[in-house]
Amino acid sequence: MSPTQTQREHQRAAALADSPYRRDSWWGDSDTDTPGTTGHDPQPFDYQRERAAHVSHSYHRDHTRKLCPVTLFATPDNQLTILFDWLENWHPELEDWESEFEHDPLALHTHNHETELTDPELHVPHDAPAWVGVEEYGQQRHRSRYNERFGHITGPYLADLDVDEFMAEVADLLDFWGNTYGLGDDDREQLRNRAKRMKHQGDHRDVDILETLIHTVTSGGQITA
Numbered sequence: 001m002s003p004t005q006t007q008r009e010h011q012r013a014a015a016l017a018d019s020p021y022r023r024d025s026w027w028g029d030s031d032t033d034t035p036g037t038t039g040h041d042p043q044p045f046d047y048q049r050e051r052a053a054h055v056s057h058s059y060h061r062d063h064t065r066k067l068c069p070v071t072l073f074a075t076p077d078n079q080l081t082i083l084f085d086w087l088e089n090w091h092p093e094l095e096d097w098e099s100e101f102e103h104d105p106l107a108l109h110t111h112n113h114e115t116e117l118t119d120p121e122l123h124v125p126h127d128a129p130a131w132v133g134v135e136e137y138g139q140q141r142h143r144s145r146y147n148e149r150f151g152h153i154t155g156p157y158l159a160d161l162d163v164d165e166f167m168a169e170v171a172d173l174l175d176f177w178g179n180t181y182g183l184g185d186d187d188r189e190q191l192r193n194r195a196k197r198m199k200h201q202g203d204h205r206d207v208d209i210l211e212t213l214i215h216t217v218t219s220g221g222q223i224t225a
Contacts (some may be wrong), residue, residue: 052215056207057158063169064206066156068115068147073157075104076111108150117145117156124153160206163199169206170195170213177217191216 120143146153161169174188183191191213198209 048219049215052211052218055214056211059173060158060169060207060210061156064161065159066117066145067159068117068150068152068154069157070152070154071109071113071115071147071150073112075102075107076109077104077107078102078110079105114159115147115149117154118148120145122146122153158207166199166206167192167196170210173210173213181217183217
């Protein structure tokens, strides 16, 4: 089995209800605390939902492009766009005219567009608090991706696939769940139809659809929805 196949099998195994990779965190009296509370966070913690989101992101990351969220969403340096907008639309009667385009003069990109990140390559140092006397020390445990053109070091925004590619991704998961959970043909068809319906609605990202399916299967949710 190749390293990639081994990694994917590990990711799929993490989706099992009895996964040995559980990371429940217990604090205080186990007679009063529950696995729904982790650390010192008083807010309720949905372990099944959080794990489904993690597995969805990890699985989808291996099947799609990893985009830079900065060039995709952050306000660009629109100076030239605003200038041409002013030349085209301004006239003396409009004393309070303002361009409809937002502008960040410190941005490195001039328009929002898709730019793929590198593979994890950079060893990024830790930031030290001011009282330490140094700005950086050591390095983070995981390597980081970066935008080769603009230099942004950031986590990826996972692109959505087209319908056929996405449904092939779903089919792979359904086959795995069929063998692991013994899901019958009817259950898998219900899940397949739900994924396809959500995809066509256009209101959900691929990772959100996968999270819904994973959470339904691993938490004993209602499949016929």
